[in-house]
Amino acid sequence: MHSVVKLADAKRSPKWTDSQTESGSDRRFSQHASDLVLRQVAKAYRIDGKRLPVLEDINLTVEPGQFVTIVGASGCGKSTLLRLISGLERDFDGEILVSGRNVTGPSLNRGLIFQDHRLFPWLNVEDNVALAFESRRIDPADKRRIIQEHLKLVGLTGFEKAFPYQLSGGMAQRAAIARALVNEPEILLLDEPLGAVDALTRLYLQNELQRIWTQKGVTMIMVTHDIDEALFLGDRVVVLQSRPGRVRRIIDVDLPHPRDREDRQIARLKKEILADLAGEH
Ligand SMILES: Nc1ncnc2c1ncn2[C@@H]1O[C@H](COP(=O)(O)OP(=O)(O)OP(=O)(O)O)[C@@H](O)[C@H]1O
Ligand SMILES: [Mg+2]
Numbered sequence: 001m002h003s004v005v006k007l008a009d010a011k012r013s014p015k016w017t018d019s020q021t022e023s024g025s026d027r028r029f030s031q032h033a034s035d036l037v038l039r040q041v042a043k044a045y046r047i048d049g050k051r052l053p054v055l056e057d058i059n060l061t062v063e064p065g066q067f068v069t070i071v072g073a074s075g076c077g078k079s080t081l082l083r084l085i086s087g088l089e090r091d092f093d094g095e096i097l098v099s100g101r102n103v104t105g106p107s108l109n110r111g112l113i114f115q116d117h118r119l120f121p122w123l124n125v126e127d128n129v130a131l132a133f134e135s136r137r138i139d140p141a142d143k144r145r146i147i148q149e150h151l152k153l154v155g156l157t158g159f160e161k162a163f164p165y166q167l168s169g170g171m172a173q174r175a176a177i178a179r180a181l182v183n184e185p186e187i188l189l190l191d192e193p194l195g196a197v198d199a200l201t202r203l204y205l206q207n208e209l210q211r212i213w214t215q216k217g218v219t220m221i222m223v224t225h226d227i228d229e230a231l232f233l234g235d236r237v238v239v240l241q242s243r244p245g246r247v248r249r250i251i252d253v254d255l256p257h258p259r260d261r262e263d264r265q266i267a268r269l270k271k272e273i274l275a276d277l278a279g280e281h
Pocket of ligand 2: 078079080191
């Protein structure tokens with residue numbers, strides 16, 4: 001079983017599995033966001049005929065509009081967990097509910113952003129973003145307007161006709177974020193979206209992500225290996241342990257956004273998470 005550690009300053013119930021989080025998340029609840037519940041989720045793969053348990057005992061409740069970050073060692077199952085929530089991977093035990101309904105496959109309601117931008121090199125920015133509409137019938141004028149709005153949101157106005165090779169890594173990632181947002185998903189799943197950019201761009205994009213999150217009110221679940229990033233952005237930080245991946249603990253970060261990166265509480269929580277993960281390598 002996972003261990004549940006209750007922080008001295010966390011006001012919520014230590015029984016986080018069905019948690020009505022009191023701290024860190026009562027800031028605002030969006031009209032346009034979904035809640036997410038994971039109950040006893042477990043996943044195993046088969047490699048060379050052998051069963052490999054990857055995730056076990058995953059219980060998590062995410063409230064609408066919350067920003068949840070997930071940290072854990074390489075291979076502990078973070079990407080697998082996001083794939084399960086996205087509906088791309090359907091073979092698992094337990095329950096995953098979005099707004100009370102079982103996830104049975106991918107949906108436009110759940111956007112997924114990967115570490116690499118996955119833009120098509122032969123399409124310009126505008127057309128890459130337009131691809132997200134592929135499975136939706138939409139008036140061309142509305143389509144252009146929505147694309148423009150979202151390129152503005154991510155700061156790419158003026159780069160509509162640029163091809164991916166003409167963008168910086170950070171700009172390409174922002175185009176990918178715009179593409180994930182045009183269908184107004186209620187949950188955005190981000191798998192190390194800033195892993196490939198340099199340190200300064202990363203700080204900048206963290207602020208941008210926070211701004212977009214505030215503006216859109218979307219529920220965000222973001223995997224990162226950067227503990228500072230997890231604590232800067234997350235209302236809650238889920239710390240996973242490895243083999244199989246389990247929840248070691250969930251931390252409520254009871255600080256308003258935007259946060260001071262030098263905040264003492266953040267420094268203290270970072271130490272604790274590092275200690276949690278120290279035994280993983
Ligand atoms: N399609 C697959 N078939 C078999 N095993 C898989 C498959 N996908 C992932 N795994 C295994 O599941 C485990 C977790 O992989 P996952 O990609 O979820 O880890 P991760 O936490 O995202 O790691 P990283 O931080 O390196 O991205 C690994 O042991 C991996 O070998
Ligand atoms: Mg991964």
